[in-house]
Amino acid sequence: MSIKESKKNILELEDVVVKFVGDSGDGMQLTGSLFSDSAALAGNDLATFPDFPAEIRAPQNTVAGVSGFQVHLGQRKIYTSGDMCDVLVVMNPASLRSNIKWAKKDATIIVDESAFEGKAIEKAGYTTNPLDDGSLVGYNLIKAPISLLTKESLSGLAIEKKMAEKTKNMFVLGIMYFLFHREPDRTISFLKKKFKAKPEVIEANIIALKAGFNYAETIEAMVSTIKVGAAPMEKGRYRSIKGNIATAWGLLAASERSGRPLFLGSYPITPATEILMELAKHKSLGAKVMQAEDEIAGICSAIGASFAGSLAVTTTSGPGLSLKSEALGLAVITELPLVVVNVQRAGPSTGMPTKSEQSDLMQALFGRNGEAPLLVIAASSPANCFHYAYMAAKLSLEHMTPVILLTDGNMAFGSELFKIPKVADLPSIKPPLAKENDPDFKPYRRDQVTLARQWAIPGSEGLRHRIGGLEKTNIDGNVSTDPLNHELMVNIREDKVMRIANYIPEQKVYGEESGNLLVVGWGGTEGMLKSAVGHMQEKGYKISLALFNYIMPLPVNAADVFSRFKKIVVCELNKGQFVKYLRMTHPEFKYQQYNKVQGLPFHVSELTQVFTNLLEEI
Amino acid sequence: MLDKSIEKSPIQLSKEDFASDQMVKWCPGCGGHAILAAVENVFPRIGYKKENFTIVSGIGCSSRFPYYVDTFGFHGIHGRAAAIGSGVKIANPGQSVWIATGDGDSMAIGGNHFIHIIRRNIDVNILLFNNQIYGLTKGQYSPTTPMGQVTKTSPQGTIEHPFVTAGLVMGAQGTFFARIPDNNLKLMTDVLYEAAKHDGTSVVEILENCVIFNDKAHAFYTSKENRDEHQLILKHGEPMVFGKNKEMGIMLKETRLLAVKIGEGGVTEKDILVHDQYNPDPGIHRMVGRMTGPDYPVVFGVIRSAKSFTYDDKVEEQIDYAKQNSKIQTVDDLLNSGETWEI
Ligand SMILES: Cc1ncc(C[n+]2csc(CCOP(=O)(O)OP(=O)(O)O)c2C)c(N)n1
Numbered sequence: 001m002s003i004k005e006s007k008k009n010i011l012e013l014e015d016v017v018v019k020f021v022g023d024s025g026d027g028m029q030l031t032g033s034l035f036s037d038s039a040a041l042a043g044n045d046l047a048t049f050p051d052f053p054a055e056i057r058a059p060q061n062t063v064a065g066v067s068g069f070q071v072h073l074g075q076r077k078i079y080t081s082g083d084m085c086d087v088l089v090v091m092n093p094a095s096l097r098s099n100i101k102w103a104k105k106d107a108t109i110i111v112d113e114s115a116f117e118g119k120a121i122e123k124a125g126y127t128t129n130p131l132d133d134g135s136l137v138g139y140n141l142i143k144a145p146i147s148l149l150t151k152e153s154l155s156g157l158a159i160e161k162k163m164a165e166k167t168k169n170m171f172v173l174g175i176m177y178f179l180f181h182r183e184p185d186r187t188i189s190f191l192k193k194k195f196k197a198k199p200e201v202i203e204a205n206i207i208a209l210k211a212g213f214n215y216a217e218t219i220e221a222m223v224s225t226i227k228v229g230a231a232p233m234e235k236g237r238y239r240s241i242k243g244n245i246a247t248a249w250g251l252l253a254a255s256e257r258s259g260r261p262l263f264l265g266s267y268p269i270t271p272a273t274e275i276l277m278e279l280a281k282h283k284s285l286g287a288k289v290m291q292a293e294d295e296i297a298g299i300c301s302a303i304g305a306s307f308a309g310s311l312a313v314t315t316t317s318g319p320g321l322s323l324k325s326e327a328l329g330l331a332v333i334t335e336l337p338l339v340v341v342n343v344q345r346a347g348p349s350t351g352m353p354t355k356s357e358q359s360d361l362m363q364a365l366f367g368r369n370g371e372a373p374l375l376v377i378a379a380s381s382p383a384n385c386f387h388y389a390y391m392a393a394k395l396s397l398e399h400m401t402p403v404i405l406l407t408d409g410n411m412a413f414g415s416e417l418f419k420i421p422k423v424a425d426l427p428s429i430k431p432p433l434a435k436e437n438d439p440d441f442k443p444y445r446r447d448q449v450t451l452a453r454q455w456a457i458p459g460s461e462g463l464r465h466r467i468g469g470l471e472k473t474n475i476d477g478n479v480s481t482d483p484l485n486h487e488l489m490v491n492i493r494e495d496k497v498m499r500i501a502n503y504i505p506e507q508k509v510y511g512e513e514s515g516n517l518l519v520v521g522w523g524g525t526e527g528m529l530k531s532a533v534g535h536m537q538e539k540g541y542k543i544s545l546a547l548f549n550y551i552m553p554l555p556v557n558a559a560d561v562f563s564r565f566k567k568i569v570v571c572e573l574n575k576g577q578f579v580k581y582l583r584m585t586h587p588e589f590k591y592q593q594y595n596k597v598q599g600l601p602f603h604v605s606e607l608t609q610v611f612t613n614l615l616e617e618i
Numbered sequence: 619m620l621d622k623s624i625e626k627s628p629i630q631l632s633k634e635d636f637a638s639d640q641m642v643k644w645c646p647g648c649g650g651h652a653i654l655a656a657v658e659n660v661f662p663r664i665g666y667k668k669e670n671f672t673i674v675s676g677i678g679c680s681s682r683f684p685y686y687v688d689t690f691g692f693h694g695i696h697g698r699a700a701a702i703g704s705g706v707k708i709a710n711p712g713q714s715v716w717i718a719t720g721d722g723d724s725m726a727i728g729g730n731h732f733i734h735i736i737r738r739n740i741d742v743n744i745l746l747f748n749n750q751i752y753g754l755t756k757g758q759y760s761p762t763t764p765m766g767q768v769t770k771t772s773p774q775g776t777i778e779h780p781f782v783t784a785g786l787v788m789g790a791q792g793t794f795f796a797r798i799p800d801n802n803l804k805l806m807t808d809v810l811y812e813a814a815k816h817d818g819t820s821v822v823e824i825l826e827n828c829v830i831f832n833d834k835a836h837a838f839y840t841s842k843e844n845r846d847e848h849q850l851i852l853k854h855g856e857p858m859v860f861g862k863n864k865e866m867g868i869m870l871k872e873t874r875l876l877a878v879k880i881g882e883g884g885v886t887e888k889d890i891l892v893h894d895q896y897n898p899d900p901g902i903h904r905m906v907g908r909m910t911g912p913d914y915p916v917v918f919g920v921i922r923s924a925k926s927f928t929y930d931d932k933v934e935e936q937i938d939y940a941k942q943n944s945k946i947q948t949v950d951d952l953l954n955s956g957e958t959w960e961i
């Protein structure tokens with residue numbers, strides 16, 4: 001929270017990280033997203049991240065049941081949901097206990113004082129009340145009897161006690177709106193829409209919201225309020241979007257633009273399930289969605305649908321990708337388009353399902369029997385999941401190859417602002433469909449430039465053919481064990497994928513095109529790396545970032561980019577999978593690596609430390 | 619009923635029209651040849667255009683089937699034919715989808731997909747080549763190999779209870795189940811036609827002879843010498859009788875089936891069960907489907923053909939409904955739905 005100027009009682013800030021924490025039942029997700037919407041409406045750029053408990057219904061007031069929502073907003077470009085928070089809103093002792101470590105030393109902490117009573121304090125594992133025992137000295141602690149005041153404000157209404165308690169999140173939101181100079185109008189109209197059928201609920205929520213606002217205005221505890229100005233953003237229509245939703249929508253856009261109906265075969269798995277649920281909603285766009293009996297059926301039904309002419313998709317996370325390996329090989333050898341979305345989580349095995357990691361890269365690149373290359377693309381932010389899902393579908397359809405799109409749990413659940421595109425402005429998608437009754441049709445006849453075979457859809461006259469998992473002769477597509485034909489086909493399949501490098505953008509460098517240190521990353525670490533590198537660039541270091549989204553094949557200019565820096569450090573949330581891949585594909589360079597495998601994102605502070613050390617050694 | 623939405627061929631096709639240019643590589647005497655002949659007989663009779671048939675298979679001797687028929691074909695991976703076929707049918711309901719699979723393919727490695735395609739009642743026809751052995755991998759026991767049989771992986775005899783396919787299919791809520799021997803071309807062709815007419819997943823278990831690794835496995839019921847005595851060919855609306863002179867019949871006594879001689883012990887023709895293949899209750903279908911020797915004959919023909927909606931029809935129905943009733947008609951509508959704002 002860098003302070004620009006301080007006049008009277010208003011702090012004007014470049015950016016602020018706010019975290020709402022409370023018990024699962026306290027409505028923190030809704031409160032957080034309404035607060036974020038108000039920030040977006042006021043022109044801030046922002047990124048959010050929810051912090052759900054792993055248990056579905058953990059006991060009340062325990063640490064296991066804490067639910068959080070973090071938002072990072074600013075009047076500049078915001079890349080991540082932030083490391084440590086400037087404002088922590090705390091609804092019960094357990095949430096204070098589990099989140100105090102994420103608050104900056106001088107953070108403002110707003111607590112519901114009335115929730116800090118005997119049993120709840122004990123359940124959180126405290127022996128004394130942390131609000132009184134001096135443990136929070138140094139923080140800007142604002143104690144407000146939120147539950148109590150909410151109940152009082154609603155005393156004139158004939159509503160149940162339980163419901164009165166439930167509206168305390170609106171009271172808190174009111175406090176926050178005052179603190180951040182936000183208008184509550186939009187929230188009020190949202191509440192009216194959401195509870196249309198329950199006028200008494202609308203009334204109670206609005207009263208609580210206003211009561212919170214007025215309370216904040218009158219108490220003296222609020223030493224100063226916070227102002228975050230509008231960020232410079234491109235003109236246009238915006239919305240906020242989560243990574244999983246953006247992925248689903250990118251696929252729907254590709255289906256519409258290519259004219260190929262969407263088929264999804266998928267089995268639920270955290271953190272990918274939401275894509276399946278989202279696509280199931282959009283039957284009006286022609287999406288056919290089958291919840292399969294397992295991941296193998298998910299991908300196999302998708303392969304069948306692809307053979308039958310659909311934009312076929314299967315979505316999963318690491319363990320599910322393992323189950324799909326054999327079928328991926330089938331898609332490789334039958335040279336059918338197929339989009340496999342892998343929302344990575346911490347492994348191996350079930351690992352830490354709700355925590356994010358980048359450790360499925362090797363599996364995506366090489367996890368199949370035989371020589372089975374395919375296209376691998378990684379999205380790198382919640383909003384750009386739309387673009388990369390779209391591009392994954394486009395390249396898969398046009399080049400007749402399966403693609404694995406890697407996202408991760410952080411991206412999947414995180415959200416950020418998304419400039420709404422027009423589908424007509426997206427790049428065209430033209431799959432190589434075979435023409436009916438083409439006398440020259442052969443299943444494995446290829447385009448000379450892309451090497452893609454033609455897609456002959458069942459039902460098309462004169463295009464009957466048989467393909468499958470057995471090796472086929474080139475062009476004719478008859479079963480063959482001829483040694484030279486096999487080698488030819490292996491080489492063609494690889495060459496076909498490598499040629500896609502000519503259809504993807506060149507690798508961009510964030511910062512100067514040459515310098516002392518090139519930070520290399522891929523996928524979901526983009527925001528963290530950009531923040532750290534940007535920070536150091538401002539301080540005058542000769543440091544740049546190359547963040548890869550196209551992994552297999554790599555952009556054609558990758559070596560050129562690497563050659564212009566004295567040092568290269570590859571940063572990943574795994575043991576070093578991309579760096580191994582680079583050592584293999586571009587062995588002429590020396591790579592250092594920085595890795596973290598804790599199910600946590602990189603923190604900007606740790607990265608700047610690493611980069612500074614590396615630069616000092618030069 | 620045959621599917622009216624699938625386009626018919628404008629000309630009468632013949633058996634020869636469906637033969638592909640590939641050499642059939644099954645062993646001489648393999649039951650596969652007869653099954654292929656039956657399919658080539660029945661496709662012209664069904665009358666759809668050649669382009670409107672897709673044959674999908676898994677892995678095994680039986681799964682080579684698609685290469686031999688001149689339609690669209692997809693040779694998949696071991697056990698997954700039902701899943702692949704589901705995708706083909708759902709994505710492209712204008713196709714008549716046929717799945718060729720083995721006893722190992724569908725009831726061992728692919729057991730999960732097999733029961734779920736049946737449960738969903740996707741409108742496909744499954745040709746289940748049951749030779750009670752793993753043919754392609756040269757003679758290991760399968761989930762249908764009789765208990766105690768010596769095979770390459772059971773030198774002292776198997777110690778596993780085999781599946782009775784009929785029981786598995788009906789346990790999975792199958793709407794259509796038929797059994798045919800590979801040496802009765804007419805019955806095979808007729809039953810395959812019935813399977814094609816059924817709306818939903820039709821499972822046709824074909825007792826196939828593997829001359830190399832499990833010769834005469836079904837001979838007790840299917841050989842010329844034994845056939846009359848041990849085969850009961852079901853016909854809808856007709857009594858369940860068998861024997862050289864149809865002197866034997868099946869009756870229900872209390873909760874059990876009995877194979878009885880008509881005229882003996884006071885049994886009259888009236889006591890004999892009459893086959894009702896359309897009965898929604900699978901009770902009797904299950905009981906007769908599980909009958910086996912030496913005390914009972916084995917039933918052939920269509921055992922069950924119950925009416926129910928299909929998954930693929932429901933998919934289309936829901937899409938039509940959504941298209942007519944949703945505010946979201948294009949992806950642009952979707953992108954602009956909900957909370958948005960101008961900057
Ligand atoms: C994943 C996998 N596991 C094992 C095999 C080896 N395999 C091929 S066919 C087969 C059994 C085939 O038996 P069945 O399905 O009864 O077909 P049949 O050859 O008897 O017609 C096996 C075990 C394989 N191809 N793939």
Ligand code: SF4
Binds near residue numbers: 680
């Ligand atoms: S091994 Fe058996 S099943 Fe396979 S082709 Fe030969 S006879 Fe037929």
Ligand SMILES: [Mg+2]
Binds near residue numbers: 751753
């Ligand atoms: Mg077999």
